[in-house]
Amino acid sequence: AILWEEKELLISSNLFVDRQFQSFWFGGLKVDSRLVDLRGNGRIDGLQAEMVADIKGKWNIQWDAISQLTQSRLGPLVTIRGSGWQDIIVNGPLRPVANSSDPWVNRQLQAESNLAWKEARLLDIPIAPSQLRVSLKDSVVRLESDSAGIIGNLARLSPQLNLSTPDPVLTLQQGVVLNDLKLTEEHTRQWLKFATPVLADATS
Numbered sequence: 001a002i003l004w005e006e007k008e009l010l011i012s013s014n015l016f017v018d019r020q021f022q023s024f025w026f027g028g029l030k031v032d033s034r035l036v037d038l039r040g041n042g043r044i045d046g047l048q049a050e051m052v053a054d055i056k057g058k059w060n061i062q063w064d065a066i067s068q069l070t071q072s073r074l075g076p077l078v079t080i081r082g083s084g085w086q087d088i089i090v091n092g093p094l095r096p097v098a099n100s101s102d103p104w105v106n107r108q109l110q111a112e113s114n115l116a117w118k119e120a121r122l123l124d125i126p127i128a129p130s131q132l133r134v135s136l137k138d139s140v141v142r143l144e145s146d147s148a149g150i151i152g153n154l155a156r157l158s159p160q161l162n163l164s165t166p167d168p169v170l171t172l173q174q175g176v177v178l179n180d181l182k183l184t185e186e187h188t189r190q191w192l193k194f195a196t197p198v199l200a201d202a203t204s
Helices: 063-074 185-195
Strands: 010-017 023-032 036-045 052-061 078-081 085-093 110-117 119-122 125-127 130-137 140-145 159-162 169-172
Antiparallel strands (some): 052 085, 130 140
16 A cells, blocks of 8 residues: 655755765755655765765654545544654764664664644544654664643653664653543543444443
8 A cells, every 4th residue: 555655746956976976965955745845955975885974954744744644544543733844963874784783774873853743633632732852873763752741741751762673672761651641521532432433422
């Protein structure tokens, strides 16, 4: 099944390549699509080796378009709205070391950015606007929340995805997940209409 299809992808940039084709520089990179926009400048050295990147830019996720795409396949399970430009930084080798213990990414590759939204709903339950810091270091992707707020308070979560093994491992740091949880009859109705619609009004 096709998960993502773009009818039009616009890309423009100034590109400079050295005579030995060992490095190239780009400036004013502009990528526009239905789901994400990207702006950036940088360079990549060692094109025939590890491809060491030094890239800085911004990206803008079109959450409305992504929500429409996911809802067409999953229904109204998750809805996210609002967009905004977020900084993105990428430094280090793009290619994993051949025959190394890090099959997915080079351990020296580092990246950092944010995911942010203005409005979100999970199973029709509102989630407060949030900003998540995403980072990659030592072959581990970390996700950290700056705020909380789902049906009361959702504690800050810090999941980690370890890419240093053939089978990536996702872990969640020990701690409180939900704090001051408050459920109303309306919440239970909203959840039940997704799980068993015939029981949606059973709490009346």
